[in-house]
Amino acid sequence: MTGAGTRDTVTSHAVLDTALTLFAERGYHGTALSQIAEALEVRTPSLYNHMRSKQELLQTIVADTVRGVLDDFHAATEGRIEPVDRLYHAVLVYARRHATHRREAIVVNRDTSSLEEPFRSQMQALRREHEHALRAIISDGVAAGRFAVDSPALASFAIREMCVSIARWYQDDGPIGPEQVAREYTEFALDIVGLGRIGS
Amino acid sequence: MTGAGTRDTVTSHAVLDTALTLFAERGYHGTALSQIAEALEVRTPSLYNHMRSKQELLQTIVADTVRGVLDDFHAATEGRIEPVDRLYHAVLVYARRHATHRREAIVVNRDTSSLEEPFRSQMQALRREHEHALRAIISDGVAAGRFAVDSPALASFAIREMCVSIARWYQDDGPIGPEQVAREYTEFALDIVGLGRIGS
DNA sequence: CTCGCTCCCTAGCGAGCGTTAGTCAGTGGG
DNA sequence: CCCACTGACTAACGCTCGCTAGGGAGCGAG
Structure with a gap:
């Protein structure tokens, strides 16, 4: 029916994955479809059997990722009430x-x-949702006397972007695993909101 | 002699400044020379009276900036010996x-x-110089018992990237000035290296 | 006034881009 | 065995890119 068969062929997932790698390496505008095709050992027009446009590739990547971040956040924080507990798992x-x-x-x-409008604005709204949720945890913690920061907004920016930047230096084949990095950075986050100064 | 005169004309500095604005907004590959020209109310080929190529614009921007970061660092830390003092001013x-x-x-x-090679590699080497210098301060502080972190490398990554990200959210017309942001973030950095836990 | 320089202009080049149309070989189902 | 379909191919489209060539107007200096 939907047979890929034994013939040498390419899946939609493979196209998306290769695009992801190249976009990450050279950027969206810096990547040509011909480069994606070359990496898959295929001619450029063949890509159109597996996607609608270059822009759609980017939209899929961004939408899936943003959705995943939000799902992660809710799964990690739901049922938890203590600000320290909520922040710990959200950052982790x-x-x-x-x-x-x-x-x-x-x-x-x-x-x-x-990203083309209006998709871009929709995605940015979703990203702000996560940003505001994290900031709210910090604000709640300050109000409850568990955290000590002058500006929850600044602290939440610092924590978020500190985590984001892991993607820029982390190496899969390095000496330190994702879990270990996550724990260390969560420690940093708790330091930033002043847990070390107040004492847990 | 080198007269711009009273005629409506454009300076090399104006081209660089406009390129800087547009590169920051849409990225290098996402910005066309025609857009830079349009912003300056000039036809595209006229830009070549003030630059050699698009690539040269990027190289100038990167070189000047990286050089500035390194100069800042040395000016801020030279003569200071105490790790806390050195880190404080370096981050500030x-x-x-x-x-x-x-x-x-x-x-x-x-x-x-x-950036085209070999320029790209040269700039990355300079960036690493700053990265290593900051890491060395943290390592020295740990050795001297002033800081408490498991991994100086992780802490220095976190601090650096946290600062870099200021550029992504800071607003010139916002309620908070550069000096204030810098001070808050320096506090965060000292928290990360464990000053709050040790006590100053 | 005139010479020479600066700098913008129009015109156009070659290359590469994303994308479409149309063809055909190989494959699995009946 | 044949037929329909998936998915690869070649060819070519319109467009935009960075960049060059060559001409001409405005300016300061003498």
Whole structure:
């Protein structure tokens, strides 16, 4: 029926994956479809059997990633009430994701501006949702006397972007695993909101 | 002699400045020379009276910025011996620079990969110089018992990238000035290296 | 006034881009 | 065994890119 058969062929997933790698490496505008095709050992027009356009590739990557971040966040924080507990798990999954999904993170953070409207605005709204949710945890923690920061907005920016940047230096074949990085960075986050100064 | 006269004309500095703005907005590959020309109210080929190539614009931006970061660092740390003192001032100038030179920071961090070799490698080497210098301060502080971190490398990555990201959210017309942001972020950096846990 | 320089202009080159049309070989189902 | 279909191919489209060539207007210096 939907047979890929034994013939040498290419799947939609393979196209998306290769695009992801190249977009992360050279950026959306810096990557030509001919390069994606070459990496798949196929002629450029053949890509159109597996996608609608170059822009659609970027949209799929961004949408999937942003959705994943939000799902992660809710799964990690739901049922937890203590601000320390909520922040701990929110940062843990966020940091871990940036070690395990490096390419996605790089593309989303660099090339969201290359998305066509109105898709771009929709994605930015979703990103702000996560940003506001994290900031709310910090604000709640300050109000409850568990955290000590002058500006929850600044602290939440610092924590978020610190995690995002993991994608820029982390190496899969390095000496340190995603879980370990995530834990260390979560420690940093708790330091930033002043847990070390207050004492847990 | 080198007269711009009273005629409506354009300077090399204006071209570089407009390129900087547009590169920061849409990226190097996402910006066409025609867009730079349009912003300057000039036809595209006229740009070549003030530059040699599009690539040269990027090289100038990156070189000037990287050089500035390194100069800042040395000016801020020279003569200081105490790790806390050195880290404090190193982070202060680094964070401040990313609030006052947002466009430069965005371009350097996003588009260094669009530099042609061997220039790209040279710039990356200079960037690593700053990275290693900051890491050395942390390592020294740990050895001296002033800081407490498991991995100086991780802490230095976190601090650096946290500062870099200021460029991505800071607004010149916002309620908070560069100096204030820099001070807050320097506090965060000291938290990360464990000053809050040890006590100053 | 005139010479020479600066700098913008129009015209156009060659290359590469994303994308479409139309063809055909190989494959699995009946 | 044949037929329909998937998915690769070649050819070519219109467009935009970075960049060059060559001409001409405005300016300061003498």
